Amino acid sequence: MENEKENKFFSFIQKSIKENIRQSTMIIALLAIWLIFTFLTNFIFISPRNLSNLFLQSATIAILACGMTLVLVAGHLDLSVGSVAGFIGAIAAVLQVKLNMPTIPTILLAMIVGGMVGVWHGYWVAHKQIPAFIVTLASMIAFRGAILGITGGQTIGPMKDSFKAIGQDYLPSFLYRITPKLDQFGNAIKDSYGDVVTGWVSIFGGKFYETNQPPFNDISLIFALIFIALFIFFQIKKRQSRIKYGFKVLPLNFEILKIVLLSVVIALFFSIMIFDKGIPYAILLVIGLTLLFSFISNNTPFGRHLYAIGGNAEAAKLSGINIKQRLMSLFVIMGVMTAIAGVVFTSRLNAATTSAGQNFELDAIAAAIIGGTSTMGGVGTIFGSIIGALVMASLDNGMSLMNLDVTYQYIIKGLILLLAVWADIATRKKA
Amino acid sequence: MNGDIILEMKGITKEFPGVKALDNVTFQVKKGEIHALVGENGAGKSTLMKVLSGVYPYGTYNGDIIINGKVQTFKTIKDSEKARVAIIYQELALIKEMSICENIFLGNEKNKNGIINWDISFSETTKILKEVKMNANPSTKILNLGVGEQQLVEIAKAIAKNADILILDEPTAALTETEADNLLNILKELKAKGVTCIYISHRLKELFQIADRMTILRDGKTVCTEERKDLTEDKLIAKMVGRELTQIYPKKQRTAQEVVFEVKNWTVYDPSIDEKVNHNINFVAKKGEILGIAGLMGAGRTELAMSIFGVWGRITSGEIFLNGKKLKLKGAKDAISAGISLLSEDRKRYGLVLNQDIKSNISLSSLEKISKFYVINKNEEIKSSNEYSKSLKIKTPSIEQKVCNLSGGNQQKVVIAKWLMTKPKVLILDEPTRGIDVGAKFEIYNIMNELVDNGVCVIMISSDLPEILGMSDRILVMHEGVFNKELLREEATQEKIMYYATGGV
Numbered sequence: 001m002e003n004e005k006e007n008k009f010f011s012f013i014q015k016s017i018k019e020n021i022r023q024s025t026m027i028i029a030l031l032a033i034w035l036i037f038t039f040l041t042n043f044i045f046i047s048p049r050n051l052s053n054l055f056l057q058s059a060t061i062a063i064l065a066c067g068m069t070l071v072l073v074a075g076h077l078d079l080s081v082g083s084v085a086g087f088i089g090a091i092a093a094v095l096q097v098k099l100n101m102p103t104i105p106t107i108l109l110a111m112i113v114g115g116m117v118g119v120w121h122g123y124w125v126a127h128k129q130i131p132a133f134i135v136t137l138a139s140m141i142a143f144r145g146a147i148l149g150i151t152g153g154q155t156i157g158p159m160k161d162s163f164k165a166i167g168q169d170y171l172p173s174f175l176y177r178i179t180p181k182l183d184q185f186g187n188a189i190k191d192s193y194g195d196v197v198t199g200w201v202s203i204f205g206g207k208f209y210e211t212n213q214p215p216f217n218d219i220s221l222i223f224a225l226i227f228i229a230l231f232i233f234f235q236i237k238k239r240q241s242r243i244k245y246g247f248k249v250l251p252l253n254f255e256i257l258k259i260v261l262l263s264v265v266i267a268l269f270f271s272i273m274i275f276d277k278g279i280p281y282a283i284l285l286v287i288g289l290t291l292l293f294s295f296i297s298n299n300t301p302f303g304r305h306l307y308a309i310g311g312n313a314e315a316a317k318l319s320g321i322n323i324k325q326r327l328m329s330l331f332v333i334m335g336v337m338t339a340i341a342g343v344v345f346t347s348r349l350n351a352a353t354t355s356a357g358q359n360f361e362l363d364a365i366a367a368a369i370i371g372g373t374s375t376m377g378g379v380g381t382i383f384g385s386i387i388g389a390l391v392m393a394s395l396d397n398g399m400s401l402m403n404l405d406v407t408y409q410y411i412i413k414g415l416i417l418l419l420a421v422w423a424d425i426a427t428r429k430k431a
Numbered sequence: 432m433n434g435d436i437i438l439e440m441k442g443i444t445k446e447f448p449g450v451k452a453l454d455n456v457t458f459q460v461k462k463g464e465i466h467a468l469v470g471e472n473g474a475g476k477s478t479l480m481k482v483l484s485g486v487y488p489y490g491t492y493n494g495d496i497i498i499n500g501k502v503q504t505f506k507t508i509k510d511s512e513k514a515r516v517a518i519i520y521q522e523l524a525l526i527k528e529m530s531i532c533e534n535i536f537l538g539n540e541k542n543k544n545g546i547i548n549w550d551i552s553f554s555e556t557t558k559i560l561k562e563v564k565m566n567a568n569p570s571t572k573i574l575n576l577g578v579g580e581q582q583l584v585e586i587a588k589a590i591a592k593n594a595d596i597l598i599l600d601e602p603t604a605a606l607t608e609t610e611a612d613n614l615l616n617i618l619k620e621l622k623a624k625g626v627t628c629i630y631i632s633h634r635l636k637e638l639f640q641i642a643d644r645m646t647i648l649r650d651g652k653t654v655c656t657e658e659r660k661d662l663t664e665d666k667l668i669a670k671m672v673g674r675e676l677t678q679i680y681p682k683k684q685r686t687a688q689e690v691v692f693e694v695k696n697w698t699v700y701d702p703s704i705d706e707k708v709n710h711n712i713n714f715v716a717k718k719g720e721i722l723g724i725a726g727l728m729g730a731g732r733t734e735l736a737m738s739i740f741g742v743w744g745r746i747t748s749g750e751i752f753l754n755g756k757k758l759k760l761k762g763a764k765d766a767i768s769a770g771i772s773l774l775s776e777d778r779k780r781y782g783l784v785l786n787q788d789i790k791s792n793i794s795l796s797s798l799e800k801i802s803k804f805y806v807i808n809k810n811e812e813i814k815s816s817n818e819y820s821k822s823l824k825i826k827t828p829s830i831e832q833k834v835c836n837l838s839g840g841n842q843q844k845v846v847i848a849k850w851l852m853t854k855p856k857v858l859i860l861d862e863p864t865r866g867i868d869v870g871a872k873f874e875i876y877n878i879m880n881e882l883v884d885n886g887v888c889v890i891m892i893s894s895d896l897p898e899i900l901g902m903s904d905r906i907l908v909m910h911e912g913v914f915n916k917e918l919l920r921e922e923a924t925q926e927k928i929m930y931y932a933t934g935g936v
Contacts, residue, residue, distance in 0.1 A: 245811075299807050300805050300807060301805065307784070308791075311784035311786050315781050317763060320767040322762065
């Protein structure tokens with residue numbers, strides 16, 4: 001009896017891994033990279049402070065990768081995102097520094113400019129049938145020049161504090177404003193179990209601190225709890241709806257197990273930031289955009305049409321899909337996302353530079369491809385690309401921590417990209 | 432003919448994950464014969480030929496391939512070519528942007544020390560083209576050739592490799608009758624020169640024209656090998672499907688009702704040159720009938736269908752009425768929401784997104800319909816696609832299966848399901864049964880009958896004359912872009928249709 005239950009459990013695990021083989025391998029690869037760096041850096045890599053930083057470092061590429069995934073899925077490519085992000089950052093800097101414009105109008109204007117760049121691309125790609133590769137290659141070169149024109153070859157900064165906050169600040173702590181020091185016992189606990197465990201235990205009454213105040217960001221904690229509650233709520237709702245339609249659902253105990261496991265993973269992810277300085281605004285933005293874009297790609301006719309266009313454009317056209325209009329919208333979205341990435345990056349640097357955004361397009365494309373997006377179109381997920389962006393950021397971060405020569409950093413990143421695509425093709429053949 | 436066995440395949444078993452595609456198949460071909468390999472789609476014909484040509488390398492299957500008494504262990508297609516086996520696939524494998532000459536010697540370039548000798552290549556090409564009775568300049572690009580000529584280039588390519596055994600997989604599927612006859616004659620000449628042919632086709636008539644012997648496969652097993660003279664079409668079909676099909680065309684008696692769909696003064700131009708492909712066409716389609724549109728390939732039937740559906744590149748002029756209301760259609764989307772659907776002639780190119788699953792393909796044209804505030808109701812999507820998949824009897828373990836893993840007949844059913852989900856009032860079917868086996872054909876005919884019973888107006892374009900005669904209530908014959916004649920089912924014969932299709936008055 002016990003054995004049978006166990007078998008059922010394992011076959012369930014096996015099945016869910018098989019069904020998500022692409023994403024499972026990506027997550028396993030990411031964890032493997034983390035593990036390797038953890039040992040190579042003497043556990044500095046895995047500390048909440050470093051991981052928090054890592055998430056923050058990946059934000060710009062993650063935002064670009066969201067849009068880039070959709071562009072690649074539709075069978076196109078955007079090489080201009082680096083130059084355009086730099087260009088929009090420069091515009092924002094000029095608006096703030098030279099014209100003293102407040103932050104919110106600056107951001108809105110930046111997004112409008114991004115959208116207009118998208119209209120320009122969309123016009124040539126959708127209506128004049130010029131390959132996106134060429135249209136955006138032209139923009140990549142042209143906007144690099146435009147950056148020089150706007151900045152006059154100078155670094156422009158600093159930005160206003162509210163603008164700077166987007167890329168640098170954290171959710172505020174409502175109750176606990178100081179970071180308390182651990183007492184002796186607390187330090188002992190931390191040394192054996194790490195920051196996250198210490199933090200959680202202290203929330204549930206563990207007294208490790210000199211000031212009797214646990215070191216966590218309460219607003220971030222509340223946010224995380226609400227997030228998990230919503231996650232559980234939607235999982236239950238989904239299950240009920242499937243039952244209503246008479247579809248097969250997982251046995252209840254498996255379903256609960258699945259929800260609990262995933263909630264724990266989400267909780268761990270947030271803990272890293274809760275027990276550091278809190279959740280950065282930029283990460284909130286990335287989380288929001290990831291959810292939004294996943295939803296767009298899976299649950300809206302627009303998203304599904306993009307997959308069809310990338311899979312077989314002629315069939316899509318004969319199925320009643322307005323390809324021109326879809327591509328136009330796609331490039332406008334990509335333009336707006338580029339603007340957001342530009343704003344976040346400028347805010348992090350607290351200035352616009354002439355070289356801002358260089359190689360972003362390649363990093364975003366690499367992130368999407370590592371995450372399983374096909375360059376041929378029709379295949380790819382937002383979630384995969386975010387993992388891909390994390391892989392790229394982890395490599396940068398880990399190798400910097402190791403003080404590895406930049407020469408080797410580039411070489412290793414290039415090889416990892418190749419390896420990822422090879423692993424993808426190899427697993428797909430087996431599946 | 433001498434009775435030597437040139438090729439023997441013994442006990443061939445080939446498994447794919449979850450499926451036994453070939454189960455202990457035995458296949459013997461005599462030297463210099465044309466040997467037909469027949470069976471329904473999915474019976475294992477193509478798989479068997481892929482084993483023979485080395486696409487599935489030695490070791491991935493069980494059993495032996497013996498050519499001229501020697502056991503062969505092909506690891507790649509190159510190995511099989513060395514043993515002088517050449518295969519011509521169902522889908523043409525020519526490179527469109529290259530010339531005839533370049534294609535013929537692709538992979539076997541006439542070279543010395545890695546430098547191609549174009550003079551030799553050209554003169555050889557001219558010689559080989561003569562053998563296949565083709566009158567074209569060797570430097571003509573493939574994209575400037577018709578499908579029939581492209582097929583001939585494929586054969587020329589095989590001849591250039593000095594093949595002893597030539598495998599042809601559905602070579603005539605996309606050809607007109609004249610082109611097909613031409614091809615069959617060339618095969619007969621090759622046979623006279625001692626080339627052995629293995630011939631796969633769904634056109635039974637052809638098999639009886641040229642095959643010496645036939646081997647029948649069903650569900651991955653050999654049913655039997657027979658001399659042609661011992662077989663009739665009925666016997667052959669019975670052996671293929673494993674049951675007697677009482678009637679190939681399940682025609683029902685019906686009476687046509689009121690006019691639903693009307694096209695007036697319809698003129699269509701060719702997209703690239705300034706020439707009319709359809710000139711001033713007028714016709715009506717009625718509720719409760721199947722309107723057949725016959726004609727030769729290139730007569731302008733597909734252009735007519737595509738332009739009505741709003742996906743023809745060029746401006747068209749004329750009027751369309753549905754239920755008495757004039758329609759203004761700017762594209763496929765407008766046509767679909769007005770209630771017109773078009774099943775195109777090339778399902779892989781125009782009908783399916785091959786790397787997506789059945790469900791996504793079925794719902795593709797109806798996503799807006801099952802959405803609320805731009806959000807798709809995914810459960811509704813699963814439910815509807817499941818219903819269509821079941822009612823059309825699509826053979827698949829689940830609707831999550833990718834479409835590229837389905838057989839031709841089932842793929843066609845997926846496209847039909849996609850159009851049924853849009854709830855069309857007028858359904859235009861362009862070559863609905865091309866390249867589909869007898870069993871699936873029969874099922875598609877039944878679906879058509881059911882649609883007509885439910886009040887859908889069905890317009891069927893077909894080059895298959897027995898199909899036109901067997902299924903239509905009324906037949907329009909097209910010749911050079913205009914309807915030359917309207918025939919009622921009772922008065923129509925193959926001869927009459929051909930007479931008007933070739934321009935008779």
